[in-house]
Amino acid sequence: MKVSQNKVTGLLCLLFSLFFIYQAFQIEPPPSATMDFLGPRGFPFIIGSQMVLCSLGILFLSKEEGNEDNVGLSELKSLIPYLLLILVFILLVPYLGMFIGLFLLTFVMVRIMEKGKIIQNLIVSVCVSFAIWIVFDILLNLSMPMWPSL
Amino acid sequence: MDILQLLYEGFLSAITVENIFAAALGALLGTVVGILPGLGASATIAIMIPVAFTLPSDSGLIMMIAVYYGAMYGASTTAILLKMPGAPSTVVSTLDGYPLAQQGKAGPAISITAIGSFYGSIISLLGVMFLTVPLSTFALRFGPVEYTAVMIFALLMAATLIGNSVLKGLFSIGLGVAFSLIGTDLQTGVSRFTLGIDHLLSGIDMIVVIIGIFGIGEVFYYLVTQRRGGKSGKRLALKGSLIPTKSDFKESIPPFFRGSIIGFVSGLLPGSGSTIASFLSYSTEKRLSKTPERFGKGAMQGLASVDTANNASVGGALVPMFSLGIPGSGTTAVLLGALMMYGVSPGPSFITSEADLFWTIVASAFIANVVLIILNLPLIPLFVKVLDIPTKYLMPIVLVIAVTGCYTLNGSFTDVWLVFLFGIIGFFMRVGGLSPAIFVLAIVLGEDFERYFRQALITERGDFTAFVTSPISLILLLVAVIVVSFDIFKTVKQKK
Known part of the structure; x- marks a missing residue:
């Protein structure tokens, strides 16, 4: 069975994104209350979620096109x-x-x-x-x- | 103060023996490396950064800008003689450059590209002079909300303009921003994504990332694909006169004018860079030509338009970099990273706080181009000899220089580990169709992006609607969202 390039790329991207979100969960909350609405975790969560959505898009939406940079x-x-x-x-x-x-x-x-x-x-x-x-x-x-x- | 007066003072600062030497060395090295197939301007600048850091900031920056221009000049030589583009932006140069060389006109063709490159660079530098100041003044009104919008706009536009797939472009943005978050969060002092490695507490050195992604990644890619044989044509000799004929000049002058404008405007758009400039310029010339059938068979005006636009886009990309702190292309992202390492942060206040440095850089860019045209024309036959170096030696040499340079940044072997890690990441990104250029753009902007976003929410007390109530922010976000949505819609439609 031939595995498409987008499936491999999408899967790797998804794994990385999930690992990133998991690591974002590990970030300790700031030691004291601040005016910072998002805190140190908020932005990484947004970026992690954006990466998950893009990975799913690459996995399921991208059309298989010949990437000349691809290698066997x-x-x-x-x-x-x-x-x-x-x-x-x-x-x-x-x-x-x-x-x-x-x-x-x-x-x-x-x-x-x-x-x-x-x-x-x-x-x-x-x-x-x-x-x-x-x-x-x-x-x-x-x-x-x-x-x-x- | 009058712009011309400021430029004159810039020239006074730039014309020192050290700076002219730096410009000449950068121009030479850039041209030589630009001629080599496979290594583009970004990789060349990345490898040269550690060397540039040994010089005073102005000389170092001058050298890197000269390398940038030199690499752009050199890349077309390979396209003409080998039918192999030295950089993506010179893909179009092969269309008419190689047929011209087959007709025995390699010399005049290379000269026309050099003259076009010079003309395009000078026109675009005039654009830098006259546009950077008003744009910076306008951007002084920006608060964190507007800045966040500018960042989102620049990154999303880059995702749609570089590469083939918008989804992969968007993922490359996320990946770059994700890596920029590694280290201690400056607002709360909390460490993030360091995986318990102390070396990462201060974040990842941007230059290590850049050298890894562009330098080592390129070497890995070459090593893996070296046996493919490539699409290059038979190497053609550089025979006869280098001087173009009167008709060559007559044919090339209108494309010089048009190419410089198209290139400069394309360069202004974040992410569009020189590749889009060259394609746009070429297609415009073909459309305007009375003999479009000659294009692709050796039309001098086609070649002239491409190289003029290529180099003009460099100046265009410098405008948003200096005035907004937003690099217009992958290569300017590398330059911006280098500027930050010198402790210089381009942005709206850069033009006033670092006025001397800005005008010295602009003046040096003029000098670098003059040096390039003076050196390039007589030295072309010598530069071409670079193509005789077997690549089996060239790639290890590039690798060794990159590793050594990386070690010297902080005197740390951890950086050597990291540079190889990023080399592997860069290689797999390229293989997987992700964009290393967008990744670097995002890693350079990532820290500021988060800072402005959080500041915006602090000042607006967590009110997200601030991003749509500010007119500047609303316009930028709307344009970006429409462009990205259109591309995603196209992707979905193609899939069906």
Whole structure:
């Protein structure tokens, strides 16, 4: 069975909207009485309700139209290695430092995109890290953990 | 004080070595990135924000405006040589640009777009000068009720004008406003939607959202779709003279005039932006032409009208941003976010409280355009070389710059987590047909929207009818509701 794009989008939007309304319920009332008619919860409820209505509209009213930005499941799966790479990068970069972290991120990413030309890819990756170090750390003098923390 | 006198003083402040360097650097970087397919003006500005923050506020803002104009200039080059629009607004440029390049007229075509862009920008900047002050003065009468109505009007109009589905546009508004509510409620001190994460108590850094949605989201989208092959044509060489012929000029001058007006007026409408401006301008020229059959086969006037309107819309979008604090497009929402990070809040009092900064920005926009036309024409062959960089290197480079820039904002790895999270959100929004541009517009306006809404109800003692008893509010809300209802009605009818 083919699931339409609007149904998936609408369902995800609806889930998010309901989660948002649930979170709005969790907001504590202000500690003392104020002139504020809506309070901290009122506006989020209005926005949450508006999102629920729109989600239902997307689910049941929207006509299925070709969205050229849509991607297939196989294309979507191709994002997984990149996401894993980024996850590893974020976890390791505080220890490896930006220079090595960004070098590895660039190198592995280029390798995932296209195999071959390992030396060329290595050189480009080193140059990218080097350029970031020169521009951000040396020229712009922005404090960055460029090197491994021991 | 006389507007020309104020502009003269703006020029005096803008003409410093640092500012001209910032304008030139922004113009160059904007053009180069604009030429690259896939990265539009919003993404370019987003990536450049952390670099701009290292400069004094005026130089930083000048650089970002120059990047904006540069990206608009550069985007059409890809459309002409590759038949691949560098940005959505240059989709129409491919219609006549690529056939002109096939006929060996790529050089004159790129030059005409550069001249048209320059003309459109200058005319629209004159509009900024003469319209911002009266609109700001008028808006000084606005109270919280009127402001709430302006916010609703701007967001709803954006939902109907950007993207294909009004319902998805409306959801994008809600989503953006929802994210803007994360953090401590400034009126009561209560924390909201922080999920117990301390870092979120001060809210989400708008720039992190912008870099994530436009920068990282675009990279993810490219990574996923890179094997599709694209709809681009064979890359055509830039051979021969760059100088347009007399007949090219003769053909292009009327579209320059009309395109600049159409572009500026389109830019004024919240959400319409450069894409609608370019389509409107092109269809107008086609309708007025004695030889409409040439359109789509290499009509210079078609190309001239598109790029003039594109750039003129930039100035149009700046008017509501400076005078009302309402960005006219996704890109101006990014600019507004950057302005706020500098502690500058555009709105009716901006023109009086930050008069020096406003006129310096206007003067710098003139300078940026002059720099662009001077640099662009002789450097076009060099800029085109950018297209030779393999995208397998380009996308990791964009990602690395975005991540590094994001880290430097607050020196926090939490922001790096967040920027990737927003990258994923931006990617899925695009895939699902939601609008990242409206989302950013809403996240930028969300906090003010809630504040004005609550203030309005406090001053009116909880009386909702205040929104229809104020004439300004009533008109704005009526227009917005009619437009949105019409679109929803159309959606329901199509479904049946």
